[in-house]
Amino acid sequence: MSLAKSYLMLSGAILSLLAGSVSARADEGMWTFDHLPKAALQKNYGFQPDAAWIQHVVQSSARLAEGCSASFVSADGLVMTNHHCANSCLSALSDKTHDYFRDGFHTQSLAEERQCPGMELDRLDGITDVSSQVAQATKGRQGAAYNAAVQEVESRLTKACAAGDAEHWRCDMVALYHGGQTALYRYRRYKDVRVVMAPEQDIAFFGGDPDNFNYPRYDIDLSMLRVYEDGKPVHTPFLQFDPKGPKAGDLVFTSGNPGRTQRGLPAAALAFQRDIANPAIIDIFSVREGMLWQYARESAEHARQAEDTLFGVQNALKSYSGTEAALRSSDIVAQRAKEDAALQAWIDADPARRAEYGQPFAVVDKAIGVQKDLFARNLALHMALHGLAGDAMTLVEGARERAKPDAKRHAGYHDAQLGEIETELAASEPVYPELETASLALALTSLRQILGADDPLVRTALGNDSPDAVAARLVKETRLADPAIRTALWHGGQAAIDKATDPMVIFARTLFPAYDALRERMLNEVSAPLHKAEGDIARARFAQAQAAGRLDAIYPDATFSPRLSFGTVQGWRQDGADIPPFTDFAGMYRHATGSEPFALPKRWLDAKARLDLSTHLDFVSTNDIVGGNSGSPVLDRQGHAVGLIFDGNLPSLAGDLYYDIGSNRAVSTDTSAIIAALRTVYAEPALADELVRGHR
Amino acid sequence: MSLAKSYLMLSGAILSLLAGSVSARADEGMWTFDHLPKAALQKNYGFQPDAAWIQHVVQSSARLAEGCSASFVSADGLVMTNHHCANSCLSALSDKTHDYFRDGFHTQSLAEERQCPGMELDRLDGITDVSSQVAQATKGRQGAAYNAAVQEVESRLTKACAAGDAEHWRCDMVALYHGGQTALYRYRRYKDVRVVMAPEQDIAFFGGDPDNFNYPRYDIDLSMLRVYEDGKPVHTPFLQFDPKGPKAGDLVFTSGNPGRTQRGLPAAALAFQRDIANPAIIDIFSVREGMLWQYARESAEHARQAEDTLFGVQNALKSYSGTEAALRSSDIVAQRAKEDAALQAWIDADPARRAEYGQPFAVVDKAIGVQKDLFARNLALHMALHGLAGDAMTLVEGARERAKPDAKRHAGYHDAQLGEIETELAASEPVYPELETASLALALTSLRQILGADDPLVRTALGNDSPDAVAARLVKETRLADPAIRTALWHGGQAAIDKATDPMVIFARTLFPAYDALRERMLNEVSAPLHKAEGDIARARFAQAQAAGRLDAIYPDATFSPRLSFGTVQGWRQDGADIPPFTDFAGMYRHATGSEPFALPKRWLDAKARLDLSTHLDFVSTNDIVGGNSGSPVLDRQGHAVGLIFDGNLPSLAGDLYYDIGSNRAVSTDTSAIIAALRTVYAEPALADELVRGHR
CATH class of the missing domain: 2.40.10.120 (Thrombin, subunit H)
Structure with a gap:
């Protein structure tokens, strides 16, 4: 690849x-x-x-x-x-x-x-460090005011840089070191x-x-x-x-x-990838590879249907397996743990730094702890929400998200992104019922294997039926393979979703509360604190290097x-x-x-x-x-x-x-x-x- | 399970x-x-x-x-x-x-x-520590003389123990702590x-x-x-x-x-299982699970054919995955490394102990190093030598091994074990050509994925054909599904193997040199030194506990x-x-x-x-x-x-x-x-x- x-x-x-x-x-x-x-x-x-x-x-x-x-x-x-x-x-x-x-x-x-x-094609023409302009523009601002100031300075600087000729010049503001430094990159545009x-x-x-x-x-x-x-x-x-x-x-x-x-992941996050995330992903993708491999052998038509998906799965498997093998054979986690401890010590050594950066590694540890508990569940659920089941969940989620003000919506459902979703829903990509059924049945089988048959989420997904029976019924009876139906349900909003009788929509609607609750926990207890800690760590590393006059020894x-x-x-x-x-x-x-x-x-x-x-x-x-x-x-x-x-x-x-x-x-x-x-x-x-x- | x-x-x-x-x-x-x-x-x-x-x-x-x-x-x-x-x-x-x-x-x-x-059903009647009798009988003996002495004392002690009534009494000599202690277990037999x-x-x-x-x-x-x-x-x-x-x-x-x-595996061997062996096995079995899962969905007949194999694969996957997850979430490797170092220090502290036990952990490290290089190759090759291909290799290997004196044969081919092989070869277990083809094709695909298309072993196995084509041809043209043919080839010995025209036998014959060379390396550079070191470590631990008077703090x-x-x-x-x-x-x-x-x-x-x-x-x-x-x-x-x-x-x-x-x-x-x-x-x-x- x-x-x-x-x-x-x-x-x-x-x-x-x-x-x-x-x-x-x-x-x-x-x-x-x-x-x-x-x-x-x-x-x-x-x-x-x-x-x-x-x-x-x-x-x-x-x-x-x-x-x-x-x-x-x-x-x-x-x-x-x-x-x-x-x-x-x-x-x-x-x-x-x-x-x-x-x-x-x-x-x-x-x-x-x-x-x-x-x-x-863009050809770099010049780089300008605009860190001080950005710092000046955002000085003393927090939250929304900070974001607005960043947007304002970005708009002003990039406009000035392109000098009114966006046809020939492209200017990007690049946040390096996660915001530790900001540079303006000017490209000749072809x-x-x-x-x-x-x-x-x-x-x-x-x-x-x-x-x-x-x-x-x-x-x-x-x-x-x-x-x-x-x-x-x-x-x-x-x-x-x-x-x-x-x-x-x-x-x-x-x-x-x-x-x-x-490159700056804390040791705890690297260990999480090595010990939890990658192995789980490799396992679930490997089973899928075997399923698709056999599906493709069943006939020339099945081979054609499965080709792209199989290639994608194999490629992802190589990526994860390669990363995993490298992580396992390396001492990077132990090395990084030492670097993490040294950085925290540098932060702790100065009250101003303590105030600025806090205890980001403790934040990471806590978030990773939650992620450990939720990862397998999240992975298994998302594997089941592919294909038509994924479309159904997009419809259910999209209806709810669009009812909120833009600023409060989840990523992917902002006004600026709706066009992309609508294009996808309206696309006439072929749906192969047998492949769709096999995929969903396997994903539901994995879901049950991973979470156990008594898990409320599994009971909600399967009721009293087998994974195969549920998948076969949903794929056979749904009309979501028709782009017109998908589009109509999308534009129908919450009312259309609420009264939909399509079994795949009902499936998604039934799973939605569990899906939504899980996503909220992932966002609030995992992603948000990790993102915050990520910035703090990167900026602290940059500041430490800058203070030591060795910026040419680190790279963003x-x-x-x-x-x-x-x-x-x-x-x-x-x-x-x-x-x-x-x-x-x-x-x-x-x-x-x-x-x-x-x-x-x-x-x-x-x-x-x-x-x-x-x-x-x-x-x-x-x-x-x-x-x-x-x-x-x-x-x-x-x-x-x-x-x-x-x-x-x-x-x-x-x-x-x-x-x-x-x-x-x-x-x-x-x-x-x-x-x-x-x-x-x-x-x-x-x-x-x-x-x-x-x-x- | x-x-x-x-x-x-x-x-x-x-x-x-x-x-x-x-x-x-x-x-x-x-x-x-x-x-x-x-x-x-x-x-x-x-x-x-x-x-x-x-x-x-x-x-x-x-x-x-x-x-x-x-x-x-x-x-x-x-x-x-x-x-x-x-x-x-x-x-x-x-x-x-x-x-x-x-x-x-x-x-x-x-x-x-x-x-x-x-x-x-056996009911324990009594335990006798016979360590001193065994020590006395084997004193000063090495190699074959040692083995003969052990056999002699075992035969003598167990016979005396059963008192001529083997119908009602069973006596087993049990080597505990890998020979650190020997006990005679007497059972009432029903x-x-x-x-x-x-x-x-x-x-x-x-x-x-x-x-x-x-x-x-x-x-x-x-x-x-x-x-x-x-x-x-x-x-x-x-x-x-x-x-x-x-x-x-x-x-x-x-x-x-x-x-x-x-329970006494050195840290290096535990780490090898955690980082190399288990992940490789889980990957290859997971793909196989997906293949069999889909195969079983193709028809009721396929479901019946694949049922046992699928169950076995899933069960093995649970075993390995459970072990792996536990190993990853535990600090056993680090703990064990400390225990290993302490035991080596105890050995090193005394010239007599140095002479008796040597440097077993260094031996382990070296053997594990070789095993790391050979593991994936060995695994992939053995996965391909299942079913009829496995039978073919048994025939090829069996002919060669039986030509040697009993004592020089590889494990599994001693005179006392030949009956078991013959029973298996003569058994009328059903062969399902489609399942057999799928299994072999997948194994050959994995072999190529793992070793790379240019590897001599892969070239030997596939020639210029695809894994699917090779598997389909071999399964279609071989007559090894017939127990009579297998039995005739077995009894025909080396001459029958040399002139066989059955394509599966030719396949095994062609792979045999690579298979044999790999096995020799695994035996001589991995298994034998590990086995030796295993005994040394276990006996040293036992002797250490005995010397400290704390035998009730360790268990075999x-x-x-x-x-x-x-x-x-x-x-x-x-x-x-x-x-x-x-x-x-x-x-x-x-x-x-x-x-x-x-x-x-x-x-x-x-x-x-x-x-x-x-x-x-x-x-x-x-x-x-x-x-x-x-x-x-x-x-x-x-x-x-x-x-x-x-x-x-x-x-x-x-x-x-x-x-x-x-x-x-x-x-x-x-x-x-x-x-x-x-x-x-x-x-x-x-x-x-x-x-x-x-x-x-």
């Missing part, structure tokens, strides 16, 4: 967790370009990036608004990113006679390059992005799900785009493309936009804004074996069994004799990346592009929570493979020349 | 682990009757069992050779044990016109009591055991798998047997049956035969021989809620939805109005029990029977490894429920009177 997708997946998880930032260790860190760890780089690598180097990297890097990173690789607006970052574009351009996933996308001239609908080249899906995602997050890998997860303005390619700074790729042991950088991390949690990470090209040791850093074309051909997902495209089979099989294909490095870094360029000391980030290894999945140099590895496609593919496999010498030359 | 069954299940697990014994904490311990913790009982409960009390309990207790415990409850040979301990008897006696599981078994006179085929009464399976195992290992429970897991000699009921000491049952907070004892524990690992445990009737706290110690008939009726497995037998529905619904049904106590304790009587201070052990709660599943008074609970049927059932539900006043009166 791509980093972008896995990030989305993880961010959608129902866990309620914390965030913060801690001191960085060797090669750890996603650094803002205005606070690079120059001392550490000098000490560990004898390298000191100067202002020109930094500015060049910043201006050659880019962010795709959909959730990826990218880089300019020629003076004529050519952009390199991942294949999976262009998925929506290739999908939109494909039609009955063109399947650009299967066949790839190729152009011979600018005229053939086609605009990607809705794609936006909305005419065209696809130039994409290989076949079968080489871009060669190995499919079995290889996903694993290494060795053999993928060319590449797409080439071109940015236009006024109908012509733009001219910007760009990264010189090095067709030789990196060597083992090289210092390399990644310039990208990591999406979200929680990821915020999907431009960051630089550094590391070296090197393998790691796993299960008693050394995993080497590079793969090559020879390995790729050995890896190809001919059966999906290990079937190479015909062009690759045909090209075998013409390729230098020792050419490096993919490599791993110690760079600290997470989802959102997909498409990031890998740079050498000269700032030349030597690779293209597209994944992490399995242990890197814990990168959300912490970085472990022993096992966490970023996975890139080597630029030497890209050049060989363009020249030898795809016969696109012009594009290859543009990369090597730096212009068309 | 019953304790007896769960024990069998766990003992069949492929984990290679250690055993030992550590100092007991409050209520912990499975004590031999000749070393009861009298000081602790006096201190904690103000109770001192005298010699008469002990002898009475010993002589009223019994062991069923199949793997259960029992007790005499009248002067006329009446025996109380669990329903699930009489499963094989009820099954053997049932026929086309009698279903004693569905309907129960009832008698009105001695003449109607029917002999249970093959059932043997081979005419008849069934007197058994309730319906639907009340004996009410709640089925969903309730299994959970609590609150509502089961009457009872069967009444009677022991005969010379065609008449025997007269033995017996426990007075107390029809009132216990009260909350009462001190209670269990007298039974715990099967096997590993369970050995399926008579033990006494003690504790109090009390609930526990779970997920923020207090679980009360008792259930009652009112709860049972509330629990009954009418759908299986929550459907009560008709007799119970009819009797509702006549029953006192506040009668206690089941209860939990802190007694330290494990599998093998099924059927143990629960006794009060007077030595009266107040309950009947039949299960443990979920946290008790970690009882194999350690005892945690905070959550580990034994689950019993209350004697007050037994009396009410006999009098009011089953109208068996004579049997009830015999219990209360103590004779017919």
Whole structure:
């Protein structure tokens, strides 16, 4: 799976967790370009990036608004990113006679390059620390007045920054260190992005799900785009493309936009994930995987129905299992406990700090205690509220929430969000009754297994029937598969819900009191105190570093804004074996069994004799990346592009929570493979020349 | 699930682990009757069992050779044990016109009591410490000479003990503390055991798998047997049956035969189970559960085919998950690490001890390191070698092993064990091709997921095909489903295997080198050093306690021989809620939805109005029990029977490894429920009177 997708997946998880930032260790860190760890780089690598180097990297890097990173690789607006970052574009351009996933996308001239609908690319222009403006504007304000002041200053600063030209400039106020620092990020905004080249899906995602997050890998997860303005390619700074790729042991950088991390979680929250949350999620998802796997085997039609869901479940399982295995094999919890204690001691040592930050770790402990009691119940209930049962609960909950003033509603039901719900309810996504029944029956079986048959919630859900009988009856008799019915019930509000006779709506209505009570406890006793403590901890860490004059030794949690990470090209040791850093074309051909997902495209089979099989294909490095870094360029000391980030290894999945140099590895496609593919496999010498030359 | 069954299940697990014994904490311990913790009982409960009390309990207790415990409850040979301990008897006696599981078994006179085929009951008569005889006989001997000496002394002592009357006496030499102490256990042996009464399976195992290992429970897991000699009921000491049952907070004892524990595992081995082994097993079994669950939903025929396997998988999952949750929520690993360090320090403090015990924990660390590297591979491979693929590997391995001298063969292939293999290969167990294919395909999919597509073992297993294609072809084309073919291949030896063209045999033959190499490493680098270290640690602990004169503060690992445990009737706290110690008939009726497995037998529905619904049904106590304790009587201070052990709660599943008074609970049927059932539900006043009166 791509980093972008896995990030989305993880961010959608129902866990309620914390965030913060801690001191960085060797090669750890996603650094803002205005606070690079120059001392550490000098000490560990004898390298000191100067202002020109930094500015060049910043201006050659880019962010795709959909959730990826990218880089300019020629003076004529050519952009390199991942294949999976262009998925929506290739999908939109494909039609009955063109399947650009299967066949790839190729152009011979600018005229053939086609605009990607809705794609936006942003290029960082500058960073301004606006902490003092924000502090001044919010000084002495609390609660609603504080929020209003923040909104006012944000609106004022971002408007001034875009200078009335929102078409070309985008300005984001970014809260770093959970509000310890605030920066204004100004981007040059490009909305005419065209696809130039994409290989076949079968080489871009060669190995499919079995290889996903694993290494060795053999993928060319590449797409080439071109940015236009006024109908012509733009001219910007760009990264010189090095067709030789990196060597083992090289210092390399990644310039990208990591999406979200929680690097400062207190030890108690990490232990909760390791001991309670992840195991429970892995168990329940594993059973679901087995169910879907067998469902898909029953017929070609069932395989088609279950494909997406099965892929999603397997992907989530890899994420959670990878994180869990890493957490278990690491001493991060014990380390963090010491850091937590040290921070609390620093707070306690000063009355002003005590007043400012209080006892956030005690707050965390208490909230986690409640979460331990509620987690399994919450998980099991939410697993049952998927599909049509989920729609039914949205209708029931939505009716109640919309009756409240906007400010008092639960997250997801604010006026600004209703359109999204309505679009989803009105969408004609197919409903497969057999799959729907199997899913609901399994979820209800798990609910009963987890909570016990006598639990009031289980009794409410099942009455005196078996999970299978309840699911079969609900799916058979409900009419919620019809978008018109869903929409009518939505617009009918509380009155329509109250008098609905649809059995799935009745099911949701009956469960609602228990669902609502549980959510209230999760919000009031878990999420809210954790969120408050999260901010206090992160701000205390920032203040401590600032007071000690060592801001370049800490980095803020990821915020999907431009960051630089550094590391070296090197393998790691796993299960008693050394995993080497590079793969090559020879390995790729050995890896190809001919059966999906290990079937190479015909062009690759045909090209075998013409390729230098020792050419490096993919490599791993110690760079600290997470989802959102997909498409990031890998740079050498000269700032030349030597690779293209597209994944992490399995242990890197814990990168959300912490970085472990022993096992966490970023996975890139080597630029030497890209050049060989363009020249030898795809016969696109012009594009290859543009990369090597730096212009068309 | 019953304790007896769960024990069998766990003992069949492929984990290679250690055993030992550590100092007991409050209520912990499975004590031999000749070393009861009298000081602790006096201190904690103000109770001192005298010699008469002990002898009475010993002589009223019994062991069923199949793997259960029992007790005499009248002067006329009446025996109380669990329903699930009489499963094989009820099954053997049932026929086309009698279903004693569905309907129960009832008698009105001695003449109607029917002999249970093959059932043997043993009653402990005496214990003799023979450590010095064993030490003398083995003095100065090593290796084969040592083993021969042990065999010689065992044969001599047990023969003398049975005094030439093996029909009536059974003598077992029991190695306690892994050889730190050896005792001779003499049992009176009874081979005419008849069934007197058994309730319906639907009340004996009410709640089925969903309730299994959970609590609150509502089961009457009872069967009444009677022991005969010379065609008449025997007269033995017996426990007075107390029809009132216990009260909350009462001190209670269990007298039974715990099967096997590993209470002395070093911290490294516990951590390995917690962090590596259990999670991997739970993951792979969970996926299998989901597959089987869906397979069973496909048709009534599939449900029938998958039923046993699904139940077995769910039961194993509960065992492992319960153990895992307990390990995660406990500080046992940290505690044990301190105990390990202290024991090593004690060893190190004396040259003689250093020579005797060495550095066993360092040996463990090294072996566990290798096991970490091999575990996932070993697990995934063994999951694939089930069913017909497993038979094929048995044939391939068996041919090779039988060509060796007996002493050099691997475990399972010694001459004395070949009959068992031959019986299994010749058995006409049905093979369901669809289920067989699904199982193998899933196992091969997991193998590829876990090891990666490029792993040589995976390449050997799959070639260039998908897991599904390989499994479908093998199951379709093999003839191993035919017992005659399997038997012929077995008897054909290596020559038959070498020239076999059956694709499943070829599959096993091809995998054999990798399988064999892996097994050799597991044996030589993991099991053998762990086993050696296990003995050293256990013997060192025993010697340390002996030297300190505190043998009554430690207890040996369970050995399926008579033990006494003690504790109090009390609930526990779970997920923020207090679980009360008792259930009652009112709860049972509330629990009954009418759908299986929550459907009560008709007799119970009819009797509702006549029953006192506040009668206690089941209860939990802190007694330290494990599998093998099924059927143990629960006794009060007077030595009266107040309950009947039949299960443990979920946290008790970690009882194999350690005892945690905070959550580990034994689950019993209350004697007050037994009396009410006999009098009011089953109208068996004579049997009830015999219990209360103590004779017919």
